Amino acid sequence: MHRPLFLEGEAGVGKTALAHALAEVTGRPMYRLQCYEGLEASQALYDWDFGRQLLHLRAAEAAGSGGDTAELEAGLYDRRFLLARPLLQALEDAPSVLLVDEIDRADDEFEAFLLELLSDFTISIPELGTVRAAVPPLVVLTSNRTREVHDALKRRCLYHWLEHPDFEREVAILRSRLPQVTEELARQVARATAKLRSLDLLKPPGIAEAMDWATALHTLGARELDPDTAARTLGAVLKYREDTDRVHALTRGALFG
Numbered sequence: 001m002h003r004p005l006f007l008e009g010e011a012g013v014g015k016t017a018l019a020h021a022l023a024e025v026t027g028r029p030m031y032r033l034q035c036y037e038g039l040e041a042s043q044a045l046y047d048w049d050f051g052r053q054l055l056h057l058r059a060a061e062a063a064g065s066g067g068d069t070a071e072l073e074a075g076l077y078d079r080r081f082l083l084a085r086p087l088l089q090a091l092e093d094a095p096s097v098l099l100v101d102e103i104d105r106a107d108d109e110f111e112a113f114l115l116e117l118l119s120d121f122t123i124s125i126p127e128l129g130t131v132r133a134a135v136p137p138l139v140v141l142t143s144n145r146t147r148e149v150h151d152a153l154k155r156r157c158l159y160h161w162l163e164h165p166d167f168e169r170e171v172a173i174l175r176s177r178l179p180q181v182t183e184e185l186a187r188q189v190a191r192a193t194a195k196l197r198s199l200d201l202l203k204p205p206g207i208a209e210a211m212d213w214a215t216a217l218h219t220l221g222a223r224e225l226d227p228d229t230a231a232r233t234l235g236a237v238l239k240y241r242e243d244t245d246r247v248h249a250l251t252r253g254a255l256f257g
Ligand SMILES: Nc1ncnc2c1ncn2[C@@H]1O[C@H](COP(=O)(O)OP(=O)(O)O)[C@@H](O)[C@H]1O
Pocket: 009, 010, 011, 012, 013, 014, 015, 016, 017, 018, 142, 173, 177, 206, 207, 208
């Protein structure tokens, strides 16, 4: 449908991973734009390479071909002095996958700009002309929902809420990503991680934390996740002091093992 996929869900549920997987199964190159506060169009689209332009001028000067200023100036806006950023790269290298990651971190102006780009997939560069994607990219937008993204942008997209994986899927992910970890340990880590998620913590653990936990246990040579080992390795899975305190305060035997 040439509509962007808008993925929302807590941090660590696999939104970014989904875009990577999409690029892998379609065999397309992926371009990722990581959003942040203050992100501007120039960082997302293109920039002129000032350093190389200057070098070009110096070289022309040294060669003594300083004559025609207009020609020299025009030569500065050649494609080879253009630094393509992810959005332009995704259009130029079509068909591609474009990941606009954590759009909730960018501000309103950038969202409005993105909305425009996503409606016609063209970029106009005053000095060069218009770039249009031969085939529109598969676009994945993600949000950790630290704020609500505007309705206008959502309306353009197909929406999907991503949950934490269920127990069997998490075990499968741990097994495929960490083949060195035993099935039993993977199951125990998945079970304990699911329990932690049900505790209404400040930062419920994502899949990355479950993988870190399993790796830590494996590295320590632990064969199973008993309450004592769990308590000593909690730093792999919880990243807030309040969360760690709460889990320690609960009867550990009931939570792990
Ligand atoms: N379905 C999955 N299969 C394999 N690995 C996954 C899957 N979902 C997530 N992961 C892994 O879990 C970790 C966290 O996922 P990530 O995409 O960074 O989460 P998010 O972008 O939602 O914060 C990554 O290391 C990712 O590779």
